[in-house]
Amino acid sequence: MDVATNTKGAEEQINKMVGFIGGGRMAQAMAKGFISSGLVRAKNILVSDNSEEMLHILEDIGVNTTTSNKEVVQKSDLIVIAVKPNVVGKVLKEVASLVVPEKQLFVSIAAGVTIKSIEQNLPAGTHVVRVMPNTPALVQAGAAVMASGSNAVLEDTALVQALLRTVGICEESSESLLDAVTGVSGSGPAYAFAAIESLSDGGVKMGLPRDLATKLAAQTLLGAAKMVLETGKHPGQLKDEVCSPSGTTIAAMHVLEKKGFRGILMDAVEAATLRAKELGASN
Ligand SMILES: NC(=O)C1=CN([C@@H]2O[C@H](COP(=O)(O)OP(=O)(O)OC[C@H]3O[C@@H](n4cnc5c(N)ncnc54)[C@H](O)[C@@H]3O)[C@@H](O)[C@H]2O)C=CC1
Numbered sequence: 001m002d003v004a005t006n007t008k009g010a011e012e013q014i015n016k017m018v019g020f021i022g023g024g025r026m027a028q029a030m031a032k033g034f035i036s037s038g039l040v041r042a043k044n045i046l047v048s049d050n051s052e053e054m055l056h057i058l059e060d061i062g063v064n065t066t067t068s069n070k071e072v073v074q075k076s077d078l079i080v081i082a083v084k085p086n087v088v089g090k091v092l093k094e095v096a097s098l099v100v101p102e103k104q105l106f107v108s109i110a111a112g113v114t115i116k117s118i119e120q121n122l123p124a125g126t127h128v129v130r131v132m133p134n135t136p137a138l139v140q141a142g143a144a145v146m147a148s149g150s151n152a153v154l155e156d157t158a159l160v161q162a163l164l165r166t167v168g169i170c171e172e173s174s175e176s177l178l179d180a181v182t183g184v185s186g187s188g189p190a191y192a193f194a195a196i197e198s199l200s201d202g203g204v205k206m207g208l209p210r211d212l213a214t215k216l217a218a219q220t221l222l223g224a225a226k227m228v229l230e231t232g233k234h235p236g237q238l239k240d241e242v243c244s245p246s247g248t249t250i251a252a253m254h255v256l257e258k259k260g261f262r263g264i265l266m267d268a269v270e271a272a273t274l275r276a277k278e279l280g281a282s283n
């Protein structure tokens, strides 16, 4: 990895041009995270989008912008494909003739889109890494998993890992697991937001002011998540430690079990995973 001393606090700074094709929600979360970590300078990021409105939002972040996907490929060492899955094939075909396979790395974050289909749309030998990130990258609490393409080398995965670890955790797996990763952590923030909103609704129903109810609900999910990650205890054990005999929590848990809380979440993960597979099959 090509690195220099970082002046903003991160241990290293990447002296590479990072391009994004598609500058929507996920690209913004990643770009903002890379910049605020100090690993990539805003002036080293170039984002293309075909929406003028999106380009204005991106300019506010301080990154360079363009309407030309080709310009991103001409000027970047690492190119993140951050358009919707059904647009990936089109943009890859658009830029393919400009790719320098031995010098550039393509990182796709598109749900479902397989490494094979990405490689087929790019010149032979192009280095590809597929990643499933999530939006909490925006607040350096992201969860990402990456899988290497057939031409990717250790330097590529080290670079992607270094970037993604500035915005959260980044694990590596075989590509066959990435659709299930999408079901758990890619889509997962939406389930957590719905849970926070619902807990807050419950608090309001029981008389709490909305602001307090939402703050308590969010802090409770954050605290519970930290306990799982930091204590190493099984979530079931941590749940048991909240449930006093004949207490309030076990009364609530009984309702959750009767209504199928766990099964609903498992079904949700399954639905998102299957939808990712469908997206991959149709693109
Ligand atoms: N939003 C999320 O939580 C996550 C999204 N992803 C993946 O990230 C990708 C992007 O998703 P979002 O950021 O949510 O979508 P988005 O809709 O917010 O962003 C996509 C952007 O691409 C632009 N675009 C459309 N056609 C284009 C073209 N031909 N050339 C250049 N730009 C074009 C759109 O104007 C838009 O700004 C998707 O493939 C999705 O599967 C992955 C993990 C999490």
Ligand SMILES: O=C(O)[C@@H]1CCC=N1
Residues within 6 Å of the ligand: 111, 182, 186, 187
């Ligand atoms: O809903 C979606 O398709 C994207 C992929 C993972 C999260 N959002």
